[in-house]
Amino acid sequence: MTETLVISIDAMGGDHGPSVVIPAVAHALAIVPANVRFLLHGDEGALAPELARHKAVLQRADVRHAERVIGMDEKPAQALRRGKGTSMWNAVEAIRDGEAVAAVSAGNTGALMAISKLILRMSADLERPALVASIPHERGVTTFLDVGANVDCDAERLVEFAIMGEAFHRAAHGVPRPTVGLLNVGSEEMKGHEEVREAHRVLREGKLDLDYRGFVEGDDITRGAVDVIVTDGFTGNVALKAMEGAARFMSNELRTALTSSLGASLGALLARPSLRKFRDRLSPPPAAPLLGLNGIVLKCHGGASERDFAQALRVAVDLAQSGFAAEIERNMRRLPAALADAQPAPADGAAAADGAPSMESPK
Structure with a gap:
């Protein structure tokens, strides 16, 4: 059987929230493989009217209630302090908990980067x-x-x-x-x-x-x-x-x-x-992936249209099926040696820094 791929979504993020995200998910059903499901994080009361208009979404999506939303104008440090339990936080946390293979948000860019780095950590030594x-x-x-x-x-x-x-x-x-x-x-x-x-x-x-x-x-x-x-x-x-x-x-x-x-x-x-x-x-x-994390997180622009967000979901699926994260980790292992190889030649007298005796007389 084909393995199910779950895409976690911050359904409250961006300038338009559920009024764009839910129709976008409905649109994405026709452009992603049949083995893809969605995990929608957001206020159930705000999501319900849009889900009622797009009933097909619930056949391939689950809703996780999140009362709070990170504002588009919040600073990253503030978002980290009050982020736990918000739709954005929960969307990223689903990757760490093994419930999803990727997360998509149109919310605050700085907050998304800070939260993703805290929850997922960086790959290799990035x-x-x-x-x-x-x-x-x-x-x-x-x-x-x-x-x-x-x-x-x-x-x-x-x-x-x-x-x-x-x-x-x-x-x-x-x-x-x-x-x-x-x-x-x-x-x-x-x-x-x-x-x-x-x-x-x-x-x-x-x-x-x-x-x-x-x-x-x-x-x-x-x-x-x-x-x-x-x-x-x-x-x-x-x-x-x-x-x-x-x-x-x-x-x-x-x-x-x-x-x-x-x-x-x-x-x-x-x-x-x-x-x-x-x-x-x-x-x-349609979306900009955050590279270097231990997981796939995509940032959709705040004013994304239904079509934009649907395409971002398709990109998330494509990335989840690729091996780019492993490619990055393999390449990163070569970085320390490359930096050492590219070090400028030491200046005269610098050999003493490596423990060799200096040719200068003490003053």
């Missing part, structure tokens, strides 16, 4: 999780991380992101040996701040067995120059939001142009299938 987005280009997708979980990153964190992103891309997109690039303001060796240049040196000189191609620039994200592009969470989030804004602008301008006259409207009607494909290609990623 320091912090990273949010990853899949950005479409003409030949496939670019794995782009971090897109918001870590605002400040040192060189070692960036190297960790490269390891995680490469393993994720191989498992999620079936590329045997993904190429990796480091986002910078130019491709020249001397450009960028110190942490980016140091990460570049470690990736180039360390024995990580990654197909590292060096620095890439902002326009390479949608050009498909490499399979995986690594940056800090501040830069990644700004870039992602800029791309989402540009996509909305183009879609709105196209809609305006196609409804400007009767002839244009008739043409749009005939071109509807192609326009839908165009819309789907420009749509932002």
